[in-house]
Amino acid sequence: MTVQLERGKMVGVAGDRQHPANEGRLCVKGSALHETLGERGRLKHPRVDGELVSWTAALDAVASRLETTRSEFGAGSVAAYLSGQLLTEDYYVANKLFKGFLGTPHVDTNSRLCMASAVAAYKRAFGADAVPCCYEDLECAELVVLVGSNLAWNHPVLYQRLKAAKQRNPLMRIVVIDPRVTDTCEMADLYLGIAPGSDARLFNALLSWMAITGQVDSRYLERHTSGFAEALAAAQADDVSLESVAAECGVDPERLETFYYWFASQLHVVTLYSQGINQSSSGTDKCQAIINCHLAGGKLGLPGAGPFSITGQPNAMGGREVGGLANQLAAHMDYHTPGAIDRVTRFWRTEALTPTLPDGPGLKAVELFDAIERGEIRAVWIMATNPVVSLPDAARIKRILARCPLVIVSDCMANAEVLDVADIVMPATGWAEKDGTVTNSERCISRQRGLLPPLGEARHDWAIMTAVAARLGYAEAFTYAHPSEIFDEHARLSGFENAGDGFRPFDISGLAGLTREAYDALAPTQWPVTAHAPNGTSRLFEDGRFATPDGRARLLPVRPSVPQQSLSARYPLRLNTGRVRDQWHTMTRTGRATRLMTHRAEPFVEIHPLDAETFGIVDRQLVELEGAGGCFRGRARVVTSQRPGELFAPMHWNAAFSGDAKVNTLVAPITDPISGQPESKHGAVSLKPLKTAWEATLIVADDVSFSPDLDCVYWAKIGLEHAQRWQLGGAPREADRDWLSWANANLPVGVSQWSRDDARGRLRASGFDGGRLCWWLMVGPPEALPALDWLDACFAREREATLAPFIRRRVLAGCESGAADVGAIVCSCHQVGRNAIVEAIRGGDHSVEALGARLACGTQCGSCQPELKALLEEQLTELTEPDARTQREENRHASL
Numbered sequence: 004m005t006v007q008l009e010r011g012k013m014v015g016v017a018g019d020r021q022h023p024a025n026e027g028r029l030c031v032k033g034s035a036l037h038e039t040l041g042e043r044g045r046l047k048h049p050r051v052d053g054e055l056v057s058w059t060a061a062l063d064a065v066a067s068r069l070e071t072t073r074s075e076f077g078a079g080s081v082a083a084y085l086s087g088q089l090l091t092e093d094y095y096v097a098n099k100l101f102k103g104f105l106g107t108p109h110v111d112t113n114s115r116l117c118m119a120s121a122v123a124a125y126k127r128a129f130g131a132d133a134v135p136c137c138y139e140d141l142e143c144a145e146l147v148v149l150v151g152s153n154l155a156w157n158h159p160v161l162y163q164r165l166k167a168a169k170q171r172n173p174l175m176r177i178v179v180i181d182p183r184v185t186d187t188c189e190m191a192d193l194y195l196g197i198a199p200g201s202d203a204r205l206f207n208a209l210l211s212w213m214a215i216t217g218q219v220d221s222r223y224l225e226r227h228t229s230g231f232a233e234a235l236a237a238a239q240a241d242d243v244s245l246e247s248v249a250a251e252c253g254v255d256p257e258r259l260e261t262f263y264y265w266f267a268s269q270l271h272v273v274t275l276y277s278q279g280i281n282q283s284s285s286g287t288d289k290c291q292a293i294i295n296c297h298l299a300g301g302k303l304g305l306p307g308a309g310p311f312s313i314t315g316q317p318n319a320m321g322g323r324e325v326g327g328l329a330n331q332l333a334a335h336m337d338y339h340t341p342g343a344i345d346r347v348t349r350f351w352r353t354e355a356l357t358p359t360l361p362d363g364p365g366l367k368a369v370e371l372f373d374a375i376e377r378g379e380i381r382a383v384w385i386m387a388t389n390p391v392v393s394l395p396d397a398a399r400i401k402r403i404l405a406r407c408p409l410v411i412v413s414d415c416m417a418n419a420e421v422l423d424v425a426d427i428v429m430p431a432t433g434w435a436e437k438d439g440t441v442t443n444s445e446r447c448i449s450r451q452r453g454l455l456p457p458l459g460e461a462r463h464d465w466a467i468m469t470a471v472a473a474r475l476g477y478a479e480a481f482t483y484a485h486p487s488e489i490f491d492e493h494a495r496l497s498g499f500e501n502a503g504d505g506f507r508p509f510d511i512s513g514l515a516g517l518t519r520e521a522y523d524a525l526a527p528t529q530w531p532v533t534a535h536a537p538n539g540t541s542r543l544f545e546d547g548r549f550a551t552p553d554g555r556a557r558l559l560p561v562r563p564s565v566p567q568q569s570l571s572a573r574y575p576l577r578l579n580t581g582r583v584r585d586q587w588h589t590m591t592r593t594g595r596a597t598r599l600m601t602h603r604a605e606p607f608v609e610i611h612p613l614d615a616e617t618f619g620i621v622d623r624q625l626v627e628l629e630g631a632g633g634c635f636r637g638r639a640r641v642v643t644s645q646r647p648g649e650l651f652a653p654m655h656w657n658a659a660f661s662g663d664a665k666v667n668t669l670v671a672p673i674t675d676p677i678s679g680q681p682e683s684k685h686g687a688v689s690l691k692p693l694k695t696a697w698e699a700t701l702i703v704a705d706d707v708s709f710s711p712d713l714d715c716v717y718w719a720k721i722g723l724e725h726a727q728r729w730q731l732g733g734a735p736r737e738a739d740r741d742w743l744s745w746a747n748a749n750l751p752v753g754v755s756q757w758s759r760d761d762a763r764g765r766l767r768a769s770g771f772d773g774g775r776l777c778w779w780l781m782v783g784p785p786e787a788l789p790a791l792d793w794l795d796a797c798f799a800r801e802r803e804a805t806l807a808p809f810i811r812r813r814v815l816a817g818c819e820s821g822a823a824d825v826g827a828i829v830c831s832c833h834q835v836g837r838n839a840i841v842e843a844i845r846g847g848d849h850s851v852e853a854l855g856a857r858l859a860c861g862t863q864c865g866s867c868q869p870e871l872k873a874l875l876e877e878q879l880t881e882l883t884e885p886d887a888r889t890q891r892e893e894n895r896h897a898s899l
């Protein structure tokens with residue numbers, strides 16, 4: 004990315020045209036970065052036990068409390084929980100400090116919830132956690148299979164690259180395998196709406212199909228692999244007839260056959276997989292089932308081919324490189340890697356320490372929190388992750404942390420829910436302030452340069468840890484004055500005694516010894532970077548030699564299994580969870596950017612029309628999901644993109660944004676036995692309408708603090724540019740709340756004006772503080788809301804003077820007379836609403852390009868193009884044959 008600075012302030016960002024990964028493109032969250040990391044909402048000062056303190060006091064408290072815990076309860080009573088959103092340099096220092104010097108093995112990361120199954124599978128199959136492919140492979144493949152990946156929303160830049168490649172090569176085919184019809188299906192030639200969790204069965208049967216139809220690459224298998232016969236036998240232990248597989252996977256047999264035929268007959272196949280595969284109680288095996296098919300066909304180690312696990316967080320890969328997972332030691336060495344403990348001890352010079360390096364793996368995320376619950380781990384430092392939202396059984400995680408004797412949190416945002424349970428809080432620098440490196444899915448190391456001074460008292464994560472290390476007496480081993488020194492050490496460790504059999508592909512010794520200037524100027528480089536490959540390596544295993552002791556890749560037998568969270572009479576529906584286009588995880592940053600809140604403003608549940616009917620639910624009403632760990636309240640979206648019997652709810656909302664909308668309270672802490680990754684995609688829940696007596700929208704000026712009262716059964720907070728919008732739902736006993744008295748009693752200024760429409764039970768009121776709009780209230784369902792941008796602008800202080808009496812009357816209506824309602828925002832980058840798009844279509848703009856030319860929608864990040872296409876389809880059918888609409892929706896599943 005490139006940043007535009009004006010008088011030391013970030014005023015705009017753009018894609019870096021020179022960067023090989025994005026070639027100048029940005030997604031909408033990227034292009035809103037300058038809005039999400041400004042001063043508003045940042046964590047600025049350290050706190051100990053709720054009191055603001057100096058940095059010296061905070062660091063002293065961290066060091067002394069960690070030391071006390073360790074000396075009293077042993078090294079294993081201390082833990083670190085890290086994140087793929089740290090820079091590699093931060094990660095390296097954390098790993099070294101906790102494993103090397105504090106001597107605890109319990110260092111795990113949120114990558115456990117994300118990449119752990121993919122990592123475990125690569126290690127089993129290739130002998131190393133090494134992604135064989137590069138992004139270019141997507142462009143030169145003839146067949147791209149997207150499994151459990153909603154690329155259009157979650158990797159929009161890569162999606163646009165793939166789309167452009169498909170336009171250049173009309174023979175390229177794309178297959179999407181996902182239980183939901185997502186926006187990614189827009190460019191699919193074939194869609195398999197698979198039954199949740201049945202992927203291993205599908206790929207096992209593909210392996211068998213390849214064998215039966217004589218489309219395995221025997222030469223490749225013989226020379227470069229082992230285990231084919233066993234893998235095939237396991238696959239064929241189940242009935243592999245197309246009918247049987249199709250029935251179990253819930254797909255059409257003919258389409259399944261088409262997929263098998265395409266895959267088997269094509270050499271240049273990339274299978275790109277993500278959380279629909281990883282977040283499973285058998286995720287490692289699912290990845291293996293995919294890898295087996297690639298190895299059997301020799302579809303690997305050549306351009307346009309390979310099993311490609313795509314990462315999500317900016318630096319998930321960097322964390323894997325330093326060895327930030329609990330089962331790893333450092334730099335792609337595990338504890339059981341022969342000689343590794345001794346090697347790392349010598350490199351870090353920890354021989355003389357007590358305790359020395361741990362002698363075996365530590366606890367993986369879910370287990371780690373169980374150990375906190377049992378009181379075995381008594382101190383945990385949480386960095387750049389929000390586990391009270393993102394871990395399964397999240398309500399319990401929050402209770403566990405609240406009781407843990409020492410919780411240290413470093414974060415950069417003040418609204419991170421984990422701060423609620425922290426004893427010591429430290430403000431970290433954010434993007435554009437931080438300086439270091441990150442690695443992406445294709446092993447490409449990029450510099451992220453610090454451009455702005457730290458905000459408030461924020462400090463770099465590595466610097467915070469270095470200061471703590473010094474207080475613990477380890478100053479000599481943590482002398483870093485600049486991230487380039489950390490990177491140098493990391494690069495040297497990667498190449499340290501790394502040669503011969505069982506070599507470690509992660510070797511960036513070619514980047515060791517960079518001067519600070521050279522580090523600053525470092526161009527994006529794909530590892531390995533060694534004396535043999537000084538400019539990096541785009542593709543791995545081209546010579547068919549793998550990182551296993553015998554140099555062969557392993558096919559392994561896979562026994563498919565179903566989701567472990569089982570459905571029951573009480574919890575009859577399968578809950579799928581995941582992401583929405585414009586939000587990032589727990590919303591600490593994206594939840595504050597107005598334009599990112601417009602695409603999906605409230606927590607929601609997607610429900611198939613048949614289920615909606617069964618459970619008595621209509622579109623847009625409030626509903627409640629219940630699972631073993633708690634409940635979730637949100638707005639229903641009745642959609643045909645869901646399979647009947649399955650629901651989808653976003654992972655994003657939490658206590659900072661809504662009353663009961665944390666989806667992980669519904670997900671059980673069941674994990675894959677090999678990778679330890681939770682089964683986040685397959686919850687079991689019940690569904691019912693949420694009974695409310697009223698719904699209301701309250702908008703309060705930014706500086707007015709408001710919290711919903713106890714009579715709200717539902718609330719969601721939605722940031723506007725100059726105000727906060729609260730969407731509220733009231734308990735049945737509150738049916739005849741006297742709103743005007745309520746407003747007078749509960750809002751900072753009383754009612755200035757109001758209007759009532761008794762026939763429809765609607766009321767509008769607003770309060771002015773002198774000339775300034777202070778609050779605005781509308782009682783009635785949110786469908787009746789006007790477009791809010793005009794009203795939002797009225798809350799801006801600058802408008803004080805213009806809020807003359809005649810404008811005040813318009814404020815009550817919520818819109819300047821004649822101001823068009825833009826409708827739901829479709830294009831977030833250019834803030835183009837549905838109504839404008841519909842109007843343009845009706846006016847004759849009949850393609851995505853024509854709409855882009857007129858309204859600019861879809862021309863920046865492109866991630867709304869699938870929605871534009873769907874709107875075009877909808878409007879054009881409506882224009883030609885009004886009755887066709889329902890039919891079209893019903894056909895949507897089938898026609899893809």
Ligand SMILES: Nc1nc2c(c(=O)[nH]1)N[C@H]1C(S)=C(S)[C@@H](COP(=O)(O)OP(=O)(O)OC[C@H]3O[C@@H](n4cnc5c(=O)[nH]c(N)nc54)[C@H](O)[C@@H]3O)O[C@H]1N2
Nearest residue numbers: 151152153157199200277278279315316581582584587588
């Ligand atoms: N907008 C946005 N983008 C992001 C993120 C974000 O928070 N917001 N987060 C980033 C991160 S950290 C990650 S890890 C990536 C994740 O990127 P993705 O993996 O694409 O994201 P998800 O939405 O979690 O899940 C992907 C799909 O898996 C499908 N799925 C569920 N169960 C199954 C199943 O049994 N089989 C199959 N085949 N599919 C299934 C879901 O329906 C969903 O469409 O996104 C990254 N990009």
Ligand SMILES: Nc1nc2c(c(=O)[nH]1)N[C@H]1C(S)=C(S)[C@@H](COP(=O)(O)OP(=O)(O)OC[C@H]3O[C@@H](n4cnc5c(=O)[nH]c(N)nc54)[C@H](O)[C@@H]3O)O[C@H]1N2
Nearest residue numbers: 117387388389393413414415416419431580588589591683
């Ligand atoms: N049900 C369900 N649960 C899921 C998933 C799912 O699909 N379904 N997906 C899982 C996946 S793939 C992931 S990756 C996780 C993500 O889950 P989390 O990691 O918990 O989510 P984030 O909101 O990204 O949390 C990052 C935190 O770090 C802070 N931060 C950002 N940058 C920095 C920095 O440089 N330094 C410091 N110290 N702090 C920083 C942010 O303000 C934020 O509070 O969620 C997982 N949980």
Ligand SMILES: [Mo]
Nearest residue numbers: 116117315316
């Ligand atoms: Mo992730």
